[in-house]
Amino acid sequence: MTDDRDRDQAPPDEPDPLLEELRRIASIVDPVPERTIEAGQAAFAWRTFDAEFAALVHDSLAAAPAGVRGDEEPPLLLTFESEDLLVEVKVTRTGAERTLVGQLTATDDGPGRVAGVEVVTEHANGPTVVESDQRGRFVAAGIAAGPVRLRCRPPRPAPEVVTDWVTL
């Protein structure tokens, strides 16, 4: 968000009758669907407490230029990082389904354990629960296209780690 409050709050231009007529038409022919608003309201129930947050720190789609295609499809790679845990995920797409191949790594200064972690993928047809192997690897298949996040639950007392949401 910008810190330039003066410009942010500069008064907008005078209302224009043509623009207002277009706004009226847009609200008739292209309104926000009711389902979209209801889903936005329902999002509030997904708020998590007492979990460590893993921010999206790398996204190969954010780095790629739009609309450019190579001969080989580059893999979609996401990296989430919390205080204790690094979550790297490779995403493959088949129609409306996604498969996540992941790797958990304890960060240098964190006590996170990576083996036997319950990895819960939250998605439209979820949740999908899998467990990481001895080397911190996991595979979650049958993930629905749309908003997705991971909850990583290591054996106690290590804290649960919840990643940011991302559209897959």
Add this chain to the structure above:
Amino acid sequence: MTEGTGMVELVRRARQGDQLAWNQIVARYSGLIWAVTRTYRLTGTQADDVAQTCWLRLVEHLDRIRDPEHVGAWLATTARRESLRLLRAAAREAPPPDDLSMPMPDAEVESPELLAILSDQATRLWQAFKELPGHCYRLLRALLASPPPSYAEVAAGLDMPIGSIGPTRMRCLGLLRRRLEAADAPGHPAESRD
């Protein structure tokens, strides 16, 4: 500003778990997110996914947002980034979408029944609007969000300098007016109506 102060209060209440305050935030900014997805020519399903990701992210970021009065710009930025991610992902599977500077054919998002209830004049206006050059269509479509967005929110949604929005808006509305007038002028082919 009253708007910003009101939003600060709504975010504060939402942080405390107030669903009704959250619903008001959703009501205030769903139109902005929708308009941003429209400027990137997303399909309805893609637009829904982007909107949902925006709201889910905001839920988790409620406690971390430093400037609650800028939550609209934060949402517009998130909607822009997620829209571009989806376009890039789709480009890997299908032919890339036409250049974003081209006008948007959005027949798939407008139902014919809804278009049918418009007056002839409104229909001509909407058609002329959709035939504007891409940069005009995108800016005006973002400005058409309901309730009307701030320029800061539009700048965030389109990734364009806030200072260029006013002048571009003026030029694009001028172009639209000239085209409508030309279409109404006697002897112009566009005057003949089916």
